[in-house]
Amino acid sequence: MLSSPDSARICTMPAAQPKITHSDDYVEYCRETARHVRNLHDLALRGRNKEEITRQIHERIVEAVGLEPGDDLVDIGCGDGTLLRMAERIGTESAIGLLATAEEVAVAQRSGFNVRQGFTDQLPIADESASVVVCNNVLLIVPREKIAGSLREMYRIAKHHARIFVGEIPFVPNPDADPKFETRRETLSYLYRTYGLRTWFGMLRRMAYWTVAGKPAVILDGSRISFYAMPEEFIGMAKEAGLDLVRYWQHEHPNTRNNYLFRKAS
Numbered sequence: 001m002l003s004s005p006d007s008a009r010i011c012t013m014p015a016a017q018p019k020i021t022h023s024d025d026y027v028e029y030c031r032e033t034a035r036h037v038r039n040l041h042d043l044a045l046r047g048r049n050k051e052e053i054t055r056q057i058h059e060r061i062v063e064a065v066g067l068e069p070g071d072d073l074v075d076i077g078c079g080d081g082t083l084l085r086m087a088e089r090i091g092t093e094s095a096i097g098l099l100a101t102a103e104e105v106a107v108a109q110r111s112g113f114n115v116r117q118g119f120t121d122q123l124p125i126a127d128e129s130a131s132v133v134v135c136n137n138v139l140l141i142v143p144r145e146k147i148a149g150s151l152r153e154m155y156r157i158a159k160h161h162a163r164i165f166v167g168e169i170p171f172v173p174n175p176d177a178d179p180k181f182e183t184r185r186e187t188l189s190y191l192y193r194t195y196g197l198r199t200w201f202g203m204l205r206r207m208a209y210w211t212v213a214g215k216p217a218v219i220l221d222g223s224r225i226s227f228y229a230m231p232e233e234f235i236g237m238a239k240e241a242g243l244d245l246v247r248y249w250q251h252e253h254p255n256t257r258n259n260y261l262f263r264k265a266s
């Protein structure tokens, strides 16, 4: 039986909690979001209570590409399926959405959407099959070295003269990111001070899950921008892939990004 003061301390001291590590792996962030999804709009990864902004953004995309009943739409990184739902209302010939992970696909399929898993630089879509290609708020989280390949994939799946909308390309680098703390106490205290009780409680629940499920303490950062470009550079990259610029304009929410409309070059 243990009886010395030292051994008593060994029995009663709480086990040291492992240090928190931080990851910028956006695909893992998408997977994690889908695993803990509370409502479908979480898949848009725009934050809570932003449904109205997501709706407005997609209404403007519908207008910009002139989506019509005869169109075959591919929405790369379709989030919560808002655009697919609009396409259904318009009565497009077909509408398919792509998502980064099988977990997101499962959630979207439960809501009745026609979705598949696929990455921007390896689209599981046949050559020249889309009259409209949309990729909104996606390339900014794709590593820079995959951007040229992603634009070439858009060209490959586009029909002759297809309209190609690539939205929310930042023209400035990453905004100030949250500090990365190693301990749970510092993390929780920062979240409470900066974002309030709801965010604090969400993180507390996640920490409890790590402990109960024996999972590593990893915080996935969903706010890091991997790719940004000034218009001249991005238009040049698209041109190289065979996409001709129709026009570009500043995005509204947030206004540090641009939207681009291209046509497949003849």
Ligand SMILES: C[S@@+](CC[C@H](N)C(=O)[O-])C[C@H]1O[C@@H](n2cnc3c(N)ncnc32)[C@H](O)[C@@H]1O
Pocket: 026, 027, 030, 043, 044, 045, 046, 054, 076, 077, 078, 079, 080, 098, 099, 100, 101, 104, 118, 119, 120, 121, 135, 136, 137, 138, 141, 142
């Ligand atoms: C920020 S959400 C944008 C959703 C939607 N387009 C919108 O504007 O509301 C990013 C989407 O891109 C997808 N995604 C993330 N990384 C991707 C990649 N490498 N290739 C294709 N899709 C990706 C995610 O599955 C998610 O649906």
